[in-house]
Amino acid sequence: MHIIEAFGRIFISILFIVEAIRKISFKEETIFYMEDYGVPEILFYPSLIFELVFPILLIIGYQTRISAIAMFIFTIVVTIIFHNDFGNHIQFMTLLKNLSIAGGFLIIASNEPKICTLDYYLKSKKN
Secondary structure, eight states, X not given: OHHHHXXXXXXXXXXXXXXXXXXXXXXXXXXXXXXXXXXXGGGHHHHHHHHHHHHHHHHHTSXXXXXXXXXXXXXXXXXXXXXXXXXXHHHHHHHHHHHHHHHHHHHHHHSOOOTTSHHHHHHHHHO
């Protein structure tokens, strides 16, 4: 069952890694999109780094709780900023998708480190 939890962390993280790669590929378009919603250009690189680093930490299972909580907060903030047009069906569905993803991050944060995590390895080595 531990491998299933590892695949869950991988699947939920892939979305953010792919999005970060897309942002790199379409930097100008992404910055324009962000600015259309009142998000300053200066936040482009921090958001890019955030979308790469924390999902990778989740995949390897290092500082899993902290990473999951950080991704939960990031997902909620992004949802509030970019997906608040309830009259637009696509935006509303994206809001619901993001809430589901945020829920997944809460589930990850609520669990103890499993055998398929670096956290578990470091904890067992310490003991």
